[in-house]
Each structure stands twice: as structure tokens, then as C-alpha cells.
Amino acid sequence: MTMQQACEQPTLGLKPITSVDDLNKMRDEWKAKLEKPAEIRVVVGMATCGISAGAVQVFEAFKSELKEHGLDHILLEKVGCIGMCVYEPIVDVFETGKEKVSYIHVNPEKVKQIVEQHLMGGKVCEELTLLQLDKKDDRGEICKRFEDLPFYRKQKRIVLHNCGYINPEDIREYIGVEGYQALAKVLTTMTPEETIELISASKLRGRGGAGFPTGMKWKFAARETADQKYVICNADEGDPGAFMDRSVLEGDPHAVLEALAIAGYAIGASQGWIYVRAEYPTAVKRLKLAISEAKALGLLGEKIFGTDFNFDIHIRLGAGAFVCGEETALIASIEGKRGMPRNKPPFPATKGLWGKPSIINNVETLANIPTIIRNGAEWFRTIGTEGSPGTKVFALGGKITNTGLVEVPMGTTLREVIEDIGGGCPGGKKFKAVQTGGPSGGCLTYEALDVPIDFDQLVALGSMMGSGGMIVMDEDNCMVDIARFFLDFTVDESCGQCVPCREGTKRMLETLDKITSGGAKEKDLQDLYDLAQNIKLTSLCALGQTAPNPVLSTMEHFMDEYRAHVIDKTCPSKVCKDLLGYYITEQCRGCTKCSRVCPAKAITGKVKEQHYIDQSLCIHCGACFSTCPFHAIERR
Amino acid sequence: MSEETKKVTITINNRELKADPDETVLQVAHRSGINIPHLCYLKDINEIAACRLCVAEVEVNGRPMRGLTATCVLKVQDGMKVKTNTKAVRKAVRYNLELILANHDMNCPTCVRNGTCELQKLADERGIEGVRFDGEKRPKTIDELSPSIVRDSSKCILCGRCVSTCEKVQGLGVLAFTNRGFNTEVGPAFNYSMRDVNCIYCGQCIEACPVAALHEHRYIEDIWDAIDDPEKVVIVQTAPAVRASLGEEFGYPIGTPVTGKMTAALHEMGFDYVFDTNFAADLTISEEANELLHRVTTGGVLPMITSCSPGWVRYCEMYHPDFLPNLSTCKSPQNMMGAIIKSYFAKVKGIDPKKIVVVSVMPCTSKKTEASREELEVDGLRDVDYSLTTRELGDMIKQAGLDFDQLEDAVPDSVLGDYTGAAVIFGTTGGVMEAALRTAADVLTGEDLPSFEYKAVRGMEGIKQASVTVPIGGVPTEVKVVVCSTVKNAGAVLNAVRDGKLSCHFIEVMACPGGCIHGGGQSYVSSTERMTVDPRPARANALYSEDERQVLRKSHQNPELIELIDKFLGAPNSEVAHKYLHTHYHKRPFYVQKAVGECEE
């Protein structure tokens, strides 16, 4: 299986769309095909997570099975991610007049059974559906469909609406779900000013980090006069643990293209750029395909819908630098340079790409635009909170039962997300904290669980929305170690330009190393705090300004853990191995396994007698611990 | 709208100040007598806001800006309120200074920049008494392979001034930021030595460097050793531009000419003979003007281009080898002087030329590499043995225990000691051209023309064009000349010539902006000083004023030069002249790979 196989070139040969009528005709045709397929429609979830779990083999198996049985009439399609990573590969079967059937953990053998029993025999393979999990919803009823699961019931899908439903490699299916209607609407019935007014009225805020009002950003760029302006899509999602942008690009790429064109019209730009991580090969391929399809249909290019509006989109690949998610670094990178941020002001809206007025919106922000244009600002404001309308997609990960992508209205509480949707920590472990906002954010504890989450609330709690990574930690995670992990990340990803970030984060990391290895003194805690404040206060860009957040917020909520490391020289969660001792208990049967795996030859003992670890020789590698068949070794 | 209404009013530390809307807060503060510390900022060249020392608390429209704001790139706005001396600001500056120092090789007393280091000065001003971080430091790379430039990464503070200077001034991009984050370094690609890359050794990076991360390869001890050696006859020559800057080493205002004191100091230091490279400048004109006339009258390769700037010559060899036939074959004055000292002068004085050590003091770091060029020797004797910078000379004078201020003016030694005003102006952009025109016009007309100042080629513009009408073969002919400084501008001129967009007879190129007066070997001008002073016009004026004070102002009128031609060379461009005073050039690759055979592992 390879990522390359996941995409195919289209052979469309369609007539260009030159009017809204053309668009509507195609929409009506494909709407019908999607909603009431004449024949059975089988879709395989083929975003990266699905592919990783084996979706390509599943797709190929369907192809050959269908061919073998002469089932040419059955429509086999790939779709994007539906968000339930743990159940991949997932296959949905649509049949007019019947309920959708979802198969989980599908593999080529199961494909054979599904084709023969369900598609040919008309009998659903119930043991391959959700039923195999024997899950009950909150009313105690067995969940048959994804939609029954608590995981889905609390969600509201605007951004991810089309993901997992339409084939991202066929523009006609996007048109069938009202695609490009918003662009048609602004180009043929609205002025650029009205477009910006509508977005401003919706109070949409940027989903990429700090939540800056999108309409205001557009307005700043629109009022500049220049021979060229640019709209840029920031698809350099780099937060470790966040992958909503990838999911949108893989599952609904045209939504982003349509939004870019709308933004271009609004600010007076004829050029769009998408800066996308090269680590997302599937997303890149689908974007390229989408652009070529849109160009072929005349939805990008010159005189779109017969108006005077021209718009073209280019793709630039990132090459592995987290800082390029920062808008000015991203601009430098598009310009082919080292991704080093520039001081703001001037903001990109006045001086951006190649010195021209530019706006940068992230993928999730853009994915909201077409829906807002179609449904109106008021509709959007009915969702979410007053200050932060709409939904937010979170990538739920870490110590949580249901990992995956969830989209909830702003104002949903953390408890609903973590407990109801996420199913809590697995293995009955105790929830300790949740980290939001990735390396720029902070951690929230039990006390914050009932706070409705939106941009402002998270900031008030000392964290931030960031791009929407939400990593759950349980009692087994050491918060000092987690802070160290994030610092290690920022040290590695600092561009190296400004002093506080380049030098300061390194010194913070060194202090954290001292703390987790037992070499720190009490004064180090105060120094660490002061240094963190200085970096926050004086760094050039948002990466540096937010880099200390994981440390500051863990220091605020888990000072006891820091003090345990520094004063008692212990790691309460038993993670920091320099602070752990391994001891052999009376459970030892003297099997000698531990002494054989010990690389430091620290374990002695006679056969069938209790063994002993020489603490002065022990290097805390834990090899004995994981080898012992009798659980006779404990860490303390 | 009047000028006054265009101004905005800002408040810095409770002082109301008027400012132009395109000024930065740092500029306004500086000219109003409020010092804001800064290290990465270099006016018009490096404005990247990276050192975070110029931060302040800023309020716009009554709302405080987030965090502390870098003032070096902050444009003023009406009603802006800035505070540069609050507890938060002082603390932040101290923290960031300490962070810089924690990754800096702090051997200040033994550092070449001790006393001129901008970081040291700030640490002193801010009362840094200790650095609270003692972790890892960047790996140390000391590249001393080039005779001109030493790169010491353990001193580097990654301010990027050198990177911007090389890119913006010279368009070369020899140095770049490499790696990322804490591992960031400044250097050539693949850690290549400065010796082996596309560097022209102009030393503008050294001038820009606030610390000792880039400095000239120093030869002071070698000179003292030679002076102390009774067997050696050590002869020093000083370039025209040195006199315009050396005074700065001793606290004189920029542009104070100190020719007499400099000569006195050199005598006192123990040099056996003290000459002025100006003599060779006159000699160069004599050779070069005649070479030009020869080319013009015999249909030789035109335009002819000057070759006295070694940075320029190296650039031409690396980037425009198709123009090598256009380069004047004349050696530079430094090397002409050396060659004449070891031949004519040695003969006149009866000194064994093998015992002679020629030391040159140059405003230049590229001269060090030029002195080491293989072909610049005659009969196995190097033209020049050591080349020093103005700064090194300043240090040597201090080491000799001389109170510069009290020195009585002295004159160079005889035989090669005379010089004309035309030679003095060699040190500034347009000077070589003007000197050449003074001589060429006289030679062609056969008169001592009373009007000989060519003001069109003066001034600090990067590219200047002029034309003069002179009789060639009795026919009044328009001679078109171009003068440019920096190789970036030279490259543009050559491209225009190659594309047929520009035609001319003679081009003067100096590699440094403004010519030798702003060479990479001149006294340091700190970034703070550069905010209000452009050292170039001041230093150029020092030269033009000395020119005006001279009785003889045309090279061909130099009496000792006439004697040299008479007694030794025979005539300009003679066979003897070619042996001692002319050279050749060759294409010069850079970043050259090692041969396959050298790569066995």
C-alpha cells in the first residue's frame, strides 16, 4: 500500500461552466445521484488515517471483487475521513430507501464477505458493522450507526460536513452538495464590500490560532491599493497531534478553493496560494487534482461565471518547519527563503507576500466561508457562543478512548468533549489534564472541565485554541515531562532568529532537563518562571511569545509535581527515569530473566532465589521491568 | 499642506517629540538624545528586529501593544507613547543581553574587539555583572585559512548584519544563516572556509560585525618580529585612504586627515623607511593612462577597467571572466610600490632586496589576499610581504606606546616619497578616474591644462557616468567614462556593457561602497554612529582637501616619478615597466570540489 496509489487522475472532459445556470444544472444532476443513487453506492474512507490502516487494499479488493462478479453498476468511491480513526478502515454502503450501513475494521477478506453477502445477497453483514462492538448509547440502546454513537451525537458538522460523504476527487460531487454556489452568489449578486460585510457580520474568527476576526483581516487588505494582492491558505498544520486541516484537504478540497476565490474577490486579489505540508502527500495530490478540475470547469481561471473576475491558485509545499505556520514565516517560505518570521507591524494585510497586501487564512477558517455565504451571517451566529460563533474541530488524542476528529459548536464544555464524545480515559485511569493549543497552548485541569470552550475562555484559562489539538493526559503522565516534551519541540522548531526564542527556550529546556533528572535546586524554579515570562514578553513572533505557555501553565496547575522533582527528587507519575529506582519484590521466583536482559549487569541472584538490583549500577532503562514474567519488579 | 502638519507627535519617556511619519521610534529617540540599546540593527541594511534589545513599552491610540515592542522597526504614529526606561524594559534588556552572553565566548580582554565591541559596551552600560545561564554553547569554528578574513563562530551573536551587508551591498551572499534554532550559524555553505568561497574579502562584513565574529587576519606580531630582526630592512607604505580614517582610532572626528602624524608614528615605530603608496598611485596613473591611450589608438579591448581594487578583480575573475581582457594589466599601487621598492629603490640604496620586508597599510582586507597572489612577485621576490589594515596600524601605534596626539607631523622618506594631489584622491570613488583624466588630458593636448577637477565623477552615488572631449590624434573625441563602487553595481554595469546597453571607454571600479575610504580595513563606525553619520563623505573630504593643499596635482608631474621613469623604467609601458608593474588575471572557480582521487575513505 502506498500513499501514491490513493489518488487517480480524472478523465472528465466536461464542458466548462460559464453561468450560474450551468452550475445549477450540474448540481441538480449530482445531488440526485448522491442522495438517491439508482444503484448501490459503496464508499471507502481514504484519508491518511484510513490509508494507514489499510484502506487502499480494501478499495482494491472491492474493485476486483466487483469486477469478478460483474457488478459494474455498483458505484465504488473513495471519500475523506469521517473522523473515527479507531475504526478504520471504514466502508459505508448507501442504498436508496435503506439506511446507510457502516462497516468497520474492514480488510480484504471481509470485503469478499460484504460483496457476496450484502451487495449480492442483500443481507447486511451485521457482525462486521458497529454492532460487533456492542456499544450502547446514553439511553441504553445498542448503537447501529455512527450517528447513534455519543461520539457523533454531540457533534455539529459544518466544516467536516462533506468529509466522508463526497468523493474529493470528483468536482461534480462537490457541486452536487451546493459546491461553488457561494462563489456564484458573491460574483453575480454581491459587491466585494458586501462580501466582507457578510463575513464580518458572521463574526467568524480565524481557526488557526489566536482567533482574529476574519472579516476585519479582509477589510484591512481590501482598503489597500496595489497592483497585485494575494490570498493565502495556511495549510501548514504543524501542531503535533492536530490533523483537522489535513482531513478537510483530503476530504473536501474544493471548499478551500472556493473560499480562496471568494476571499480573492473580496479583497481584490487575482492570485491565491496554498502553502501545504509536504508530509501530507494525499492532501497535496487531491488539492492539485481539485485545482485542475476547477480550472477545467472554468471555476478558476479567467472570467469566472462570465464575470470580470479572474482567479488562479498555486501550491507551495512546506519542507518541515513548524514555524512556517506563523504567517510571516509562511510568506518568507513561499518566497523560497528560510521560514523566518518578520516583525509585525507591518502586517501582511499591508505588506505581505512579495511586499504586496496579502491575507492568510487557515484551512478550517476557509472551509467555513462557503457555508456562511450560502446560509447567511445570522445563521452562523446561531451556532456557538456570542463571542465565538460557529463550530471548532478538535483532534482528540492521547489517553482517550475515542481518538479522532470531532467538530462541536463553540461553547461546548471540555467535559462533553472528553467524557461524552471522547469516552474518557481508557483503562479506568484518572483524568489529569488536557492540553489544548499544542506547543503554544497550555494545559487545563479538572476544574476547567465545565467551562464552555471558545477563544476567549481558553485564553482566560491560560491556554489557547491553537489549531485545535486536544491531548488528554491521565495519571500516568508526568506534567513536567509533558512540559519538557513541548519545550523540546519548540527548541527544535525555533527559527533561530530572535534572541529570547533561540537562546531562551534552550535554557528553559536545560532547566527542565535538570528538573527531570534530579539535578535542580529550588531557585531554578523561580529562574525558569522569570525566563519564561521574558520570552513571552520579548519574542519576535507568536511561536516564541507562546513557547513558554506549556511550562507556565503546568507550573500554575502542577507546582506540586515540579516541587516533587526538585525537592523530593521523585517523579510522582513514575515517568522520569532518572528519578526512578527499580526494586525486586518478594514475588521474584529467581528465573534469572532480568539479570540476563540487564545491560548494566546490575542484577545479581541465584537461580530460584530472589534477585537484587545494585542501585549504583542501575541505569534505569526498565528492561528488567518489562521482561519480568511475574511482575516482581517495581518502580518507585 | 505645510511641512509642520505632516509631522506626527509622539511621546518618549514623557518627552513630546515631533517626528516624520516614516521615521522609526529608534531613530527619533536617538536624535533626541535618548539611547535605546540595539545590536542587530544597522541603518538601511539590517532591520530584522532579532536581538530584542531595543524593546520598549508602547501605547497606540491609548491601547498598549502586546508584550514589549522592538523600536528599530516601529514606525511612529501620531499620539504614540513609548517608555524605554521602565522596570519591565530594563529587566527584559538585561535578560536578553545575558542570553546573548551565555552563548558568547566571553574572553573580552584577549579579544581583537576589546574596546570596540558593541556587545561589550552594552554589557558595561547595563551593568551585567554575571550571566545566570551556563548551558551548552554553539560548536566553535575558527576559520583562519583566508589571509584576509577570520570567522570565529564562538564570538558570533547571530545578529545577521554581515549576512545583510554581503547581500545588500555586494549582492554576493557569501554568508548566510545556516541550520535552525539553537544550532543556527552564520557562514558559507557546507562549512567551507572563507578562503575557498565566492568572497571578495572586501571586509564590509567586518565593518558591520558588532563583535569579533568576523575580523581581519592579523599580522601585527609578524611585523614586530621583522622590525626587531636586525637583518631585515622593513619598509612600510600607507595607502591614500588610511590617513582619512586612522585618526578615528585615536578619538579624532571621522574625516580628520592625519597624514603627518601617521608618518611620524611609522618612523618612531622602527620602520627603516616610510613611504606613501601615493607615489605608486601616481605611477599607476602614468602606466594606466598610457595603457588606455594605447588601447584607444590601437583598437585594443575597450572599455578598459581599473584593476587597483583586489576585491573587484577577484569578483571579475569569479563572475565575469569574459571581461578579464578589459582589466588594465597594471598592478595595483600596493604591488607597484612593493615591486619598485625591491628593485629600483634597493638598487639606488644598495640594499639586498632579499632582506627587504615590504609592509603595506591599507584601508582594505582584500589587499591581504592580493599580496598573496602567486603571480605578484618578480624574480622570486614577493611584491608585498605583509598587508595591514588601518585598524592594525592603530593598534601597533598604541602598542608602541606612542601618544598619537603629541606626534609632530613628518614626511615620507625620499626617492619614493613624493606624491601629487591626484594620488591622494585615489582613496575615494571617482578618484582614480579623475587622476587618470588629469593626466590623459594633459598628455593628449600637450599642455598643462588649468582646469583639471572633474566633479562629475565625485560623490557617493554607486554608478556615475561622465564624458570629456579630448583631442585624440588631433581629432576632438568624446571619451565616455563610468565610475562605480561596490561589485553589485559593477556587475550591473558589466551586464549593461555586455548587453550593448552601455558603451564607454573607461570604467573605474572600487569594490567598497564609496571606495577605499569606506574599505573593510578602516576604523570601526558603530551602528549607533551610523544612525547619524555617513563616514564616507567626511573621509572623502579629507582626501579632496589634501589634494587641494598640494602644489602638484597631476600624477605625471611627480618629480620622483619622473626620475624613476628616467632612470629605471625608460618610459611608461616599457618592457621594464611590464616586468615590474603589470600582471595578468585568470578565471577563478569557487567552492571547488576535491578531486575524486582525494576522496578515498
Added chain:
Amino acid sequence: MAQTSHCMTIADDDPRYEELRSFINSHENKNGIAMTALQEAQNLFGYLPLEVHKFISKETGVPIAELYGVTTFYSQFNTEPRGKHQIQICMGTACYVKGAQKVLDKVSETLGVGVGMTTPDQLFTVNAARCLGCCGLSPVMMIDDEVYANLADVSEIPAILDRYREKAQ
């Protein structure tokens, strides 16, 4: 000083240079082409030695040092040849909290090389990846395009690596 010796491993007349030239020339607007050209060069040559930098510099006018600055800024570029198989160990947060460090340690221990290094037999290069986007399957490791999921039990790792060794023999 340390000056890396760079052996001529790519011939001057290597046809891939021609491909790279036409790629660069296919861009009407050369603005900002440097990084894209480096990406294409790495696709073609597998790595970016000095001679490739020199070639791109000549074609684009971007100084060699500046190109090298770009190369060493982005973690996806490499200046040395890499192993036949690329091991990417996901060190994203989701994987980290579920034991990615142990996966990395195990791989390093088994192969005897650390992150960013290539085994002496040129078979594997070990990389730490930021996030492979398979958070649901954490901890995750990728060898070339193949994903190995749920590796919390690191004892499976030596056997996985052995399979590639066997294939190579």
C-alpha cells in the same frame, strides 16, 4: 577547522541535471523558485550535495550559501545520502503520551544509530517525525510508506526491522 570533504558522487553530465534545469525553466516566474528547486532536486537525486547547490545557484542566481541556508533550515532536506528505507517514528503529542519515546529508543537500540543517522549498511535512516497524522493509531512508526500502528509493545519492533533486512539479502 572542519571542512567536510564532498566527494563527487554525481557526475557532471548526469541526465538528472537536465531534468532539473527544465523543471526550473518551466516556471515562468522565477520569484521564490529556490526552495521548490531544492525540493525537486532532492526528488531527483535523493539528497542535496554541494554540486547540486552549485547547479541550482547557477540556474536561479540565488547564492550558494543562501541555498544552503534554506536546505539546512527545513528538516526534510538532507545533504548526505540516506538509507534505502526511511523509518519515521512519529513524535507527535498523541504518540508521545502513548509511548513514542520508547518506540524511538527501541529502534535506535536495535539498529545502533540515533535520530537523523543512517545505518552503516545504508539500509535504514532513522527519523523522528512531528506528526504523521495517524493519531488514532498511536504510537505509530512508518517505514517508507508502510505504517506500523499501535506499537506500545515495543518488543515487536526488532522483528519488523528484520523483515526489511531479510528482503535486502
